[in-house]
Amino acid sequence: xxxxxxxxxxxxxxxxxxxxxxxxxxxxxxxxxxxxxxxxxxxxxxxxxxxxxxxxxxxxxxxxxxxxxxxxxxxxxxxxxxxxxxxxxxxxxxxxxxxxxxxxxxxxxxxxxxxxxxxxxxxxxxxxxxxxxxxxxxxxxxxxxxxxxxxxxxxxxxxxxxxxxxxxxxxxxxxxxxxxxxxxxxxxxxxxxxxxxxxxxxxxxxxxxxxxxxxxxxxxxxxxxxxxxxxxxxxxxxxxxxxxxxxxxxxxxxxxxxxxxxxxxxxxxxxxxxxxxxxxxxxxxxxxxx
Numbered sequence: 001x002x003x004x005x006x007x008x009x010x011x012x013x014x015x016x017x018x019x020x021x022x023x024x025x026x027x028x029x030x031x032x033x034x035x036x037x038x039x040x041x042x043x044x045x046x047x048x049x050x051x052x053x054x055x056x057x058x059x060x061x062x063x064x065x066x067x068x069x070x071x072x073x074x075x076x077x078x079x080x081x082x083x084x085x086x087x088x089x090x091x092x093x094x095x096x097x098x099x100x101x102x103x104x105x106x107x108x109x110x111x112x113x114x115x116x117x118x119x120x121x122x123x124x125x126x127x128x129x130x131x132x133x134x135x136x137x138x139x140x141x142x143x144x145x146x147x148x149x150x151x152x153x154x155x156x157x158x159x160x161x162x163x164x165x166x167x168x169x170x171x172x173x174x175x176x177x178x179x180x181x182x183x184x185x186x187x188x189x190x191x192x193x194x195x196x197x198x199x200x201x202x203x204x205x206x207x208x209x210x211x212x213x214x215x216x217x218x219x220x221x222x223x224x225x226x227x228x229x230x231x232x233x234x235x236x237x238x239x240x241x242x243x244x245x246x247x248x249x250x251x252x253x254x255x256x257x258x259x260x261x262x263x264x265x266x267x268x269x270x271x272x273x274x275x276x277x278x279x280x281x282x283x284x285x286x287x288x289x290x
Contacts, residue, residue, distance in 0.1 A: 058210035060186030069107035076103035163238040199228040224266035
């Protein structure tokens, strides 16, 4: 490894997405050194590995689509970093992140609809909220799905797919963006976003930054879907009890808590919904969220 590579690595270890003043100082040094200097190389490597790659993984892209999205997102970030007045912006890192995220989302849509990026955005905007989803499953994903289902003789994979589809539709109705929702579900399935037996949720802060969704929403959605202490979670409930769970008081409360900031956590909101009111006494047997 050359001295220049060592310098670039040292620069990368000192960069953070939350320090906007540091980015301004870094851009000043790059203006003097050029992008081929250690500061420029370190910044670009940081953007590629610590911003773009995490973003691509968080959105669930794999194979060729992931490589294309990483390259596109990196190019978009580099263009944003070269914007003449970036250093004067109040939150320059946010502008770079937004530019990269839109580029990566464009590649995700292109893979989803098997078309160019511009046309993919047109399809998404035209069909959003219409109930129509003309997605095309990429070959790489189709192969994985086929192999997974062939290896699952008891049909568990099919039940999970059906439950997630029902939950996805309900959450989109409540106001979740479908792309952000897909990213959270992918993170749950890949165990990058988890809820422990004690109720502790991990992985929600970096994922929220990658997909541009408030951290509290990502955390509540993870708890609502996976469950926690004395709460099986909506995925398990839909698989076990069927679609009717989505219309139950506890199910509606748990999912709606992921979009209402002033509400409590899914578990506590479900407990409130399950509480027996005076009018219910004598007619209801519900005592606690099931």
